[in-house]
Amino acid sequence: MNVIENLKQIQENIQDACSKSGRNPEDINIVAVTKYVGVNKAEEALEAGLTHLGENRDSGLLSKWEALGEEPQWHFIGTLQSKKVKNIIDKVSYIHSLDRLSLAREIHKRADRPVSCFVQVNVSGEESKHGLDPQKVEGFIRSLENYSSIKVAGLMTMAPHTNDGDFLRECFRTLKGLQETIHSLGLPHAPCTELSMGMSNDYTIAIEEGATFIRIGSALVGND
Ligand SMILES: *Cc1c(COP(=O)(O)O)cnc(C)c1O
Numbered sequence: 001m002n003v004i005e006n007l008k009q010i011q012e013n014i015q016d017a018c019s020k021s022g023r024n025p026e027d028i029n030i031v032a033v034t035k036y037v038g039v040n041k042a043e044e045a046l047e048a049g050l051t052h053l054g055e056n057r058d059s060g061l062l063s064k065w066e067a068l069g070e071e072p073q074w075h076f077i078g079t080l081q082s083k084k085v086k087n088i089i090d091k092v093s094y095i096h097s098l099d100r101l102s103l104a105r106e107i108h109k110r111a112d113r114p115v116s117c118f119v120q121v122n123v124s125g126e127e128s129k130h131g132l133d134p135q136k137v138e139g140f141i142r143s144l145e146n147y148s149s150i151k152v153a154g155l156m157t158m159a160p161h162t163n164d165g166d167f168l169r170e171c172f173r174t175l176k177g178l179q180e181t182i183h184s185l186g187l188p189h190a191p192c193t194e195l196s197m198g199m200s201n202d203y204t205i206a207i208e209e210g211a212t213f214i215r216i217g218s219a220l221v222g223n224d
Contacts (some may be wrong), residue, residue: 003044009191010203013178014214017207028207031196033217035060041221046072054096058084065091077215079130082106089115096120096156096196096215099131101143109148115149118156118196118213121178122154123171126160134178141182141190152184152187154194154212155179159202168202172209179210 010030018025022137031054032045035201042053042064053068055061056078065074073093080097091108098104098117104179107115117142122131137155144150155178173199182192198206200219207214217223 003041003221004048006222007045007048010216010220013204014207017204021208023207023210027212030220031077031212031213031215032075032220033199033215034064034221035078036223037221038224039064042068045221052213054217058087061088061097062150063093075215077122081120086110094118094153094213096213097130098150098152101140104144104150105146111149113149114151116151116153118154118194119152120156120158121172121175122169123157123159129158131157134174137178138182138185141187141192145187145189148189150189151181152190152192154192154196155182156196156213158199159197159206163200163201164192165205168205169209172197172202172206172211176210 014025029052030050031052032050033054033058034042051073051076053072054075054077061121063186074091075094076088077093077096082103085106094116096118097120099120113194120131121134121137124130141152155175157175159168179192179195182190194212196213198211198214200216203214
């Protein structure tokens with residue numbers, strides 16, 4: 001797996017998806033998901049010009065952070081146990097998995113600066129997936145108003161594992177609609193301008209439907 005070659009291919013695909021949907025490739029941020037790989041691959045991603053790295057465990061984030069420092073923008077992308085928040089909070093720029101008040105309370109308690117968070121939504125209704133029911137998202141976001149360390153940057157979803165492009169598109173479109181609704185509320189703590197959606201298998205569809213952060217692991221750095 002050559003990260004530079006992979007990235008070139010991904011950038012071409014981003015370009016195509018943007019042309020199809022009238023979007024600007026500059027609006028798409030690639031989060032290199034390095035949870036499957038070691039520090040060397042993460043370093044290759046940085047050398048290839050990427051600036052966003054994503055990890056789903058506190059241990060993985062910490063070991064890479066110790067090796068690579070605070071220059072990259074670190075994203076926490078997985079289920080986050082409240083008791084782990086203190087380990088990562090001063091190292092991450094974004095948390096993609098805010099899905100409950102107890103977690104919000106802990107982030108607020110531990111952070112000494114505002115943290116950009118994505119509220120995770122379970123669009124497809126799969127039981128195995130974390131995230132809020134779409135109907136609960138607005139109420140949840142309103143209830144974050146008093147946690148001044150939390151800035152709701154946008155919404156995040158993990159689409160189901162399927163090759164059914166129409167179904168995936170429907171999921172992403174639903175999240176986009178919800179993001180626009182929240183954005184239009186004009187809540188000071190929830191600008192909600194961003195959409196974290198799209199992984200190795202489905203990022204082109206996600207981009208066509210409005211993704212601004214795509215989270216790519218296997219197609220970019222491999223999965224060893
Ligand atoms: C692992 C993971 C990814 C990346 O998955 P790939 O299919 O390898 O691109 C993206 N988002 C989350 C939340 C993940 O856990």
